[in-house]
Amino acid sequence: MDKKQISILNLKKMKQEKQPITMLTAYDYIMASILDEAGVDIILVGDSLGNVVLGYESTVPVKLSDMLHHVKAVARGVKRALVVADMPFLTYHLSLKDTLENAGKLIQDGGAKAVKVEGGSQIIEDVRALVNAGIPVMGHLGLTPQFIYQIGSYKVQADTEQEAQQLMEDAVKLQEAGVFAIVLECVPAELAAKVTDMLDIPTIGIGAGVNCDGQVLVTHDLLGFKAGFKPKFVKQYANLHEEMMKAVKSYCNEVRERKFPAKEHSF
Numbered sequence: 001m002d003k004k005q006i007s008i009l010n011l012k013k014m015k016q017e018k019q020p021i022t023m024l025t026a027y028d029y030i031m032a033s034i035l036d037e038a039g040v041d042i043i044l045v046g047d048s049l050g051n052v053v054l055g056y057e058s059t060v061p062v063k064l065s066d067m068l069h070h071v072k073a074v075a076r077g078v079k080r081a082l083v084v085a086d087m088p089f090l091t092y093h094l095s096l097k098d099t100l101e102n103a104g105k106l107i108q109d110g111g112a113k114a115v116k117v118e119g120g121s122q123i124i125e126d127v128r129a130l131v132n133a134g135i136p137v138m139g140h141l142g143l144t145p146q147f148i149y150q151i152g153s154y155k156v157q158a159d160t161e162q163e164a165q166q167l168m169e170d171a172v173k174l175q176e177a178g179v180f181a182i183v184l185e186c187v188p189a190e191l192a193a194k195v196t197d198m199l200d201i202p203t204i205g206i207g208a209g210v211n212c213d214g215q216v217l218v219t220h221d222l223l224g225f226k227a228g229f230k231p232k233f234v235k236q237y238a239n240l241h242e243e244m245m246k247a248v249k250s251y252c253n254e255v256r257e258r259k260f261p262a263k264e265h266s267f
């Protein structure tokens with residue numbers, strides 16, 4: 001594997017060469033350094049931070065200050081991957097000045113190399129302003145969790161002809177506005193394949209079938225951190241919940257039985 005830092009130009013080339021792009025989320029230093037060492041191409045500091053790490057019910061309560069704190073930790077752990085930071089709820093909707101200032105903090109103070117924003121036509125001006133300022137932008141269409149109070153539940157999106165058409169138009173507008181890639185979340189595989197074919201920039205799917213240019217998952221889902229939580233589109237590659245339970249229970253038992261610390265752990 002090439003150890004050189006991944007840039008948005010590499011991603012475009014990967015699409016052209018039909019080389020699948022790997023993307024996962026991280027929220028802290030150690031996880032980011034493990035993903036980077038394993039060769040993940042894009043590390044997303046997602047606002048799924050809210051659900052996964054901060055214990056919120058959705059991504060809506062996540063603040064820029066929360067993101068900044070975690071982006072800094074992730075950036076310190078990454079040498080090769082492209083670090084992308086989610087712009088949280090309402091940080092790119094108030095004014096272009098506000099959008100630029102908020103993204104600027106994630107890039108300049110946080111150390112991210114790009115930002116991700118949710119939505120299509122309604123945020124095109126913000127995307128343009130960011131790109132014009134030199135900030136690489138990743139789009140996000142389909143299931144956009146920051147809209148949860150409008151969409152009601154986490155379900156497949158764009159499954160009618162009209163919604164599919166709207167999504168395709170949004171994808172083209174985002175590409176024209178200068179995004180370097182688009183996440184497609186929970187959309188029919190056939191639609192995702194069509195969008196992928198239509199665009200020059202890569203699509204990164206989550207619950208969007210195998211024909212996207214890349215795939216993303218929430219790392220805690222693929223590692224099986226949370227017992228009983230496995231949406232249809234997640235494949236669990238490990239069961240860390242079980243492993244951690246075993247390890248922590250063993251520690252507690254050994255402390256209670258005075259088996260730990262043993263001689264070799266003592267001075």
Ligand code: KIV
Nearest residue numbers: 025046047048183216
């Ligand atoms: O916040 C996040 O983790 C995301 C991914 C699921 C794409 O947006």
